[in-house]
Amino acid sequence: MIDMNVFKQFQEAIKHLGDMAQPEALTDEQRVSRAKAVMHSKIDRHLAMDLEACVNCGYCSEACQFYQRTGDAKYTPTRKLDLLRRVHSREISALAPIKRLFTRDITAQDLEAWQELVYDSCTECGRCSMVCPMGINIARGVSVMRESLFEAGLAPLEIMAVAQEQTGRGTVFGVGPAELLTCVEALRAQGIPVPLDEPRADVLLVSTVIDVLLFQDALAATARILNHLGVNWTLRSAGFEAANFGLLSGSETLQKLASKRLIDEALAIGAKTVILPECGHAYAALRWEGQLEDGQPLPFEVVAAAEFVGRAVQQGQLKLQPGDASQKITYHDACKLARHGGVIEEPRAALKALGMNYQDTTPTAELNWCCGGGSGAFLLNRDAPLRHKAWQIKKEQINATGADTVVVSCASCRLNFIEGAEIDEWSTHIESLVVMVAQQLPAKPTA
Ligand code: SF4
Ligand code: SF4
Incomplete structure (x- = not known):
């Protein structure tokens, strides 16, 4: 059961997150140049096909909760890829020399306008792609737009602030090893054995700032289930934060760094399995994007808590x-x-x-x-x-x-x-x- 007072304090803290951001002072030209550099590096064969394949049928609009509830054409999913489409059309596509004649270049003002479209009104949920007759992966394009805006210094201040904190101090909302220890001691005081910093274990359980601060019941429950099943597991102070503000902000550097902190701990203890907390984007970050530094796949399995528990029931x-x-x-x-x-x-x-x-x-x-x-x-x-x-x-x-x-x-x-x-x-x-x-x-x- 959540403590609503703590929840309200958390909501209040969010209101001031943006004040902590340290945005880079960039000229309009620098913003456009940086954003385009990302777009050029990310527009591969698959994304190029996605950018060229749209037949403007509109099915994706009906699938998107933001368009559904507002009817505002700016929230049309396919429109969220328009800047990528323009850069691809003018600068990369086979017909670029011709397209340049009648397609406007993107501007810093365009990039600023797209901040709301790819952060506020897109959760990268992927529902639009489920109904697209051309199979266009809009969420992937939105993710590239976030990377472009982040490099252009145009991520929303709240997300920029936390990304900067996680990059610099390694904490998220100020939660680091000391706060994890306090949380673990609170669970132990409830009679729940919680292994912390064991040198070897089959399973590395990772957590998230949200669970440490707000949903300790979820961490407690996961610990109780693992103990009940007799799993040899541990949490590790040096790598427990599954929230990945690299993925959320569009910072690929941070996305890899935050994953590396978990990967290093899993390797250090010889884990066969990493169990992620109840956190959707953590799953995307480590399960799909996580890899070793040399680009090789992870030598351990990554599962979500719900997946682990469900499998134990199924088996x-x-x-x-x-x-x-x-x-x-x-x-x-x-x-x-x-x-x-x-x-x-x-x-x-x-x-x-x-x-x-x-x-x-x-x-x-x-x-x-x-x-x-x-x-x-x-x-x-x-x-x-x-x-x-x-x-x-x-x-x-x-x-x-x-x-x-x-x-x-x-x-x-x-x-x-x-x-x-x-x-x-x-x-x-x-x-x-x-x-x-x-x-x-x-x-x-x-x-
Ligand atoms: S991925 Fe974004 S655009 Fe597509 S349905 Fe979800 S919120 Fe809407
Ligand atoms: S459903 Fe697909 S093809 Fe139709 S408008 Fe949306 S992105 Fe374009």
């Missing part, structure tokens, strides 16, 4: 006490887990093992609606009204199931649900998947 290792069969629950698929990662059956296996009345949403799984606050949108102060409108689609979807509890497996989604529920006085209970599972662990380990 018969984890059996749960039967819950209240009259309690109606549903599940919100985090985009980075389900749509991008294919983690669909595992969380459902865990939820069905609870023995409650489980009801899927419509649509569900890879077509489920985004919560509206992912990919850092939750941190943007000016974005609050827009992301709330987007979240209301989610709320209506959950209401239609009649569930009294919505279960989530991403701390960022959980934050956005809590914020939305508070504004709308929505009474549906919002709960973490690992917390639900840990509440129904049998008294003794199952055979």
